[in-house]
Amino acid sequence: xxxxxxxxxxxxxxxxxxxxxxxxxxxxxxxxxxxxxxxxxxxxxxxxxxxxxxxxxxxxxxxxxxxxxxxxxxxxxxxxxxxxxxxxxxxxxxxxxxxxxxxxxxxxxxxxxxxxxxxxxxxxxxxxxxxxxxxxxxxxxxxxxxxxxxxxxxxxxxxxxxxxxxxxxxxxxxx
Numbered sequence: 001x002x003x004x005x006x007x008x009x010x011x012x013x014x015x016x017x018x019x020x021x022x023x024x025x026x027x028x029x030x031x032x033x034x035x036x037x038x039x040x041x042x043x044x045x046x047x048x049x050x051x052x053x054x055x056x057x058x059x060x061x062x063x064x065x066x067x068x069x070x071x072x073x074x075x076x077x078x079x080x081x082x083x084x085x086x087x088x089x090x091x092x093x094x095x096x097x098x099x100x101x102x103x104x105x106x107x108x109x110x111x112x113x114x115x116x117x118x119x120x121x122x123x124x125x126x127x128x129x130x131x132x133x134x135x136x137x138x139x140x141x142x143x144x145x146x147x148x149x150x151x152x153x154x155x156x157x158x159x160x161x162x163x164x165x166x167x168x169x170x171x172x173x174x175x
Contacts (some may be wrong), residue, residue, distance in 0.1 A: 090132055097124045138162060 141162035
């Protein structure tokens, strides 16, 4: 019996094909043929399921591919714009309130009044607003001092110079 698509098949091959068909009607397509024989009647093995197949290089590509990094200063400039737009407080309220109460307790024990201090939430909020405004203004002046020294990084001496130029009650207590 001639096989379509083949021009010449040796007698030996024809015999093997006929022997295979008569002895084993169900050919296991996943099993490779024995050495020296060609399994002409066997169809192509079906593709493996998606569950058994590895993703083509996606794991390797993710490991090799670096996460996106912005250039130095880009994120800082974005944060500056974000904080300049916002009007909310930058420090957390509870830690600031604990600090204020601790300092107030130190003053209360120094005077030996022995009275427990109570704070209104609006008083704590007013103190926090004032403290943040002072710090922002201080950092603005410190940045100007650093720029005057032809630097972009603020240093301790810039802050000391800003406090000294400003004057005020604590100008002599330079860091």
